[in-house]
Amino acid sequence: METKNADEIFKEFKEHSVAEFFKKNRQMLGYSGKVRSLVTVVHEYVTNALDACEESGMLPSIEVQVSQTGDERYKVRVKDNGPGIPQAFAGKALATVLSGTKFHRYMQQRGQQGIGAAGCTMFSQTTTGKPVHFKSGTGSGKAYECDISIDTVKNKPVVTSVISADGEFRGSEITAEFADVKYENSDRSVYEYLRRTALSNPHLELKFTDPSGVESVFVRAIDVVPQRPKVAQPHPLGMTINDLLDLAKVSSNNKISAFLVEGFSRFSQNKLNEIKEKATDVDFNKAPRTMTWSDAESIIKAIKSVKWIAPDAGYIIPIGQKQMEVAVKNILNPDFMSVVERKPQVFRGGVPFIVEAAVAFGGLSGKSSEDGQHGILMRFANRVPLLYDAGACAITEAVQNIQWKRYGLDMDTQPISVCVNVSSVYIPYSGVGKEAIAQEDEIMFEIRLALMDALRGVQRYVSGKKQASHEMSRYRLIMRYTSQLASDLGDISEKDKKEIEEKLKVLVEMHYPKVRDSLSGEDSSVDSSSDEERDSGSDNGAV
C-alpha cells in the first residue's frame, strides 16, 4: 500500500473558478436531460429579458425562436425590446458567473443569482464550441453586435468580432446554438414554459416560433407595466447577527442609532428607544463600523423581543388578482375560476413574501390524455414558471397535503388547473437550478391557506353544477310524460290537449327554474357565480 504524507498530498492543492465548477456540474444549473436543458436556456434568456424590460419601465415584447440545426442540435434566438446592455458590460453580463445587477439588491426580481446567462454561454460553448452572438442597442443611437464566450478557468468573458449595428435597434437579441438538447412537445417543454410565462405575465407580448416553423402568439392581456417593486430596506426581524454586522461595516452613518433608523424598514425613533432600553450594553452613539459581534447580538436579541409592524407590501408586487383573472381567462378560458391573493407575510423572521393562487375548472384547464382528464399544478416564483424538480418544492408539498375530497374535487379525474405564485425579495430556492422553492414552514402554510380559500369557491361551483345536472335529469324525465298526460287529461276533461300540455309544462318549469333558464340560453349560474366567488375570494384573501 502506497502511503503519502501531507506535503505530497498538498502538491495537488488548487483553487478553481466558479465557472469551472458549474461547467463540471452542469446538472446543478438545470442542464440535465436533453429536453430540460433546452427549457433551461429559454428560461434564463426570457427571465433576463423580462427583468430588463420591467426595470426600464417598458411593456415587454419578446420573440423566441427555436430552430433545429442538426441531430440533437438547436439554435435559440431571444429578442426583447428592453433597455439593452451597455457595450462595456455585455461580456461580463453574459460570460461571468456570479456577476450582474441583481444578486446584491434586496428586491423582488425574477433573476437573483447572476448565474443564468453565463451558464447558457458555457453550455453553448461546451456542446458546440461556438460563442454566443449578441446584439444590443441602448436606444441612445448606438448599437453593436459581438460574439461572446467564457474563459472558464478565469471566469472571464472573451468578446470578439465587435461591429456597429443599426442605431435604431433598441433591446437585446441573443442567438446561441446548443447540442445535446432536444425539442419536444410535452408538459415540460419550451412551449409549455412560454405558455405559463404568458399566464403569469399578462402584460407580456410573446411570439414563439418552434422548430417546425409554427408561430404562436401569446397576446398581451393587460396594457400596464406592473408596478415596479422598490429596492427594499430589510425588516429588522429578518436580520441575523451576521447580517446586521455586514451592513454596519459598510454603513455611511455616523452613529449606530442613525444606521438602524435609516437602514431598516419600520425602525421608528420610538422603536429605537425601545431597543436602547433593552440593549443597555451597546453604545448607540459609536460608529456602525465599530459594531462588535456582542453589540450586534444584543441588538438582535432586543429586536426579537419587541413588537414590529409587518414589512411594507410595496416591496413585493404580486401578479394581482384582477391581472391573474384576465390572464387565466386568456390562456385557459375556464368554465369557472377562483383567484385568491393573500396578504404579505414573512418567513425566516423577516423576509416578506406574498402567495397567490388561482384554481380554474373546465375549458382548457387540466390536461386531457389517453386515460382521460386530469388536473395539473402550475408553480411560479416571482412570476417565473417552475417546470422541474416538482417533488422537492414547497408548492407541490402544500398541494399534496390538501384533502381534495373535502372540496368534492379530484385532481386525478377533473379538468382543474391550479396556479400558485410566490413573490418575494428573496425566493429560497432549494438548488442553484432554481426549479423548486425550499419547504419553509411559513411559505407552505400560506400556500395552503390560499388554496383552501380558492377551492371553497370552486367547490360551490362544482356542487352547484352537480345539482343542476341532477335537476335536469328529473326535469327531462317528467317532461317525457307531459304529452301523454295532457292527451289523457284532454280525453277525460274534453278540453284542448295543446293548452293542457302548455299549462303542465309551465307547472313543471316552475319547479325547476334553473333548468328553464339554462335551456332558454340565459345560463346565469356559471358566470354570476364566478363573479360572486371572485368577490368572496377577494374578501377572504386580498389586502
Added chain:
Amino acid sequence: METKNADEIFKEFKEHSVAEFFKKNRQMLGYSGKVRSLVTVVHEYVTNALDACEESGMLPSIEVQVSQTGDERYKVRVKDNGPGIPQAFAGKALATVLSGTKFHRYMQQRGQQGIGAAGCTMFSQTTTGKPVHFKSGTGSGKAYECDISIDTVKNKPVVTSVISADGEFRGSEITAEFADVKYENSDRSVYEYLRRTALSNPHLELKFTDPSGVESVFVRAIDVVPQRPKVAQPHPLGMTINDLLDLAKVSSNNKISAFLVEGFSRFSQNKLNEIKEKATDVDFNKAPRTMTWSDAESIIKAIKSVKWIAPDAGYIIPIGQKQMEVAVKNILNPDFMSVVERKPQVFRGGVPFIVEAAVAFGGLSGKSSEDGQHGILMRFANRVPLLYDAGACAITEAVQNIQWKRYGLDMDTQPISVCVNVSSVYIPYSGVGKEAIAQEDEIMFEIRLALMDALRGVQRYVSGKKQASHEMSRYRLIMRYTSQLASDLGDISEKDKKEIEEKLKVLVEMHYPKVRDSLSGEDSSVDSSSDEERDSGSDNGAV
C-alpha cells in the same frame, strides 16, 4: 412610472465571490433546518477526515464530539489520525470555497467539490461570529494551532492566533461552534449519519460523544485499508468534444496521436489506427494544443463509432462484498442478508461506476416505531451516507420501482434494511448539497438489477421461514395427539405406552426434519442459507 435606461441600470452591476453566493444561499449547501444543518457539518468534517486518512494510507480513527453550548447552539469537534494539513494550506483548505486537492482529479473520492469545509467555516462565522479552531500535525515533528475565518467578499481565508503545538500530534482536529442548529435523535440525525458511515466503512474506528455525554464506539470490523483508487485516465467514451479540447490544450505531448494513446484509458495503438481511418480530416501529427473544434469533433465522432473495452475497474473501489457482509453483520446483526456487487458500468458514455446492494432482514434491520416494524433504505455515494433529499435521488427512485410483492416482501411492515452504495470517479449529484444522485438512466438500471438480485436471496429465506413456521404449527398439532394415541394403542396392543409414544414421535419428526433440527438448537437454515445466498449473490452479480 419611473423609467431607466441601460446606463442607469448598469450602475448597479457588480461581481460577486462564490463565498458570498453560498453565504446568501446556504440552504443549497445543506444548511436548511436546524437538525439537518448540524448533520451537514459533521458530514463535511468526517468526509474530509476519511479521504485524508485513506489518501495517506492509514487506517482511520476518528473522534466526533457534539456538545451543547447554549440554546440551539452546539460545539462540534472532529479529530482524525490522518496526514494533517501543512500550515501554508490550512487557511485555504478550510476557508476558500472551491479550493482543494480533489476537484480536478479524475478519481474516486468522497469529497469532489472543494466547498464543504469552507461552507462549515462560513456557517460557524455567520451564526456565532467565531472562527473555526484548527490543530494539525503532519507527523514531521511540527504541529500548530490557529483560528480560521473567511473573508466572504474576497473568498480568502483569515488565519489568526497561530501557535506551535505538541510536535507529537499527528492528524487534524477541528473545533467549531454553530448556532441555529439542533441535536436530535431521529432517522436523519448525527448519530444515524455516523452509524451508517461505520456501516459503509468497516475499516473505520469511530468514537462519538453526544451532547448528553453518552459515548458510542463503532469498532473497526476489518483491519485493512481499502485499496486506494488510482487517479483514472478518462475513458474515450466519456469525453465530450469540449473535454477533449480542454485536455489537448494543456497536454505536454508533441502529437495528437501520442496525446490520445497516453492520455486515455483503453486507447491502444490499434484503436488509434481505427480512429485515424475514420477521422481522415485530422492531422494526428500536429501538436495537441493546436487542435480545433472541428478536429475534436471528428475524433469524438470516430471514437463513438468503434468498439471499446469497458473502463478499468481499478479506478473504482467499491466497499466490496465480503467487507459489506462483515459491516452489515456488525451494525445490523440480521437474521439473514444478501449482498450483491455488480460489475463496473459506465454512464454518460464513459464515466465508470459500480453499484453494490445489501438487503438485510431481521435483527436490527428496518425500524420499529409505534406503528410497528417497517423497512428502511440507506443510500450511499462513494461510501458516504446520504440522509436528505431522498425524493430526488436515483437510488430512491429505483427502490420505489421495485415490485416488492413479487419477492413476498413488504417495506411497510417488515424489518428490512436496504443499503445501496454507488461508487464512481464522478458522482453526478443533483445539487451542491450532495444529498441526492441525479437520475441517470444507466445508474438507475444498475441499482435495479443489484436490488433484484439481492431480493431473490431474501425471498428464498423469507419463504423458507414462512414454510418452516407453517410446518411447525402442523408438527405441534400432531404432537399434541401422540400421547393420547400412544396410550390408546398401548391399551389395544398391550405394549409399553412410553415406547409407542417415542416411536410415534420419531415417525412424526421424520416428516418434519427442519422443525426437529430447529427445536434441537441446530438451526442451520438461517446461516447456511445465508451463506448459500451470498455465494449465489456473488455468482450473479460480482466481478
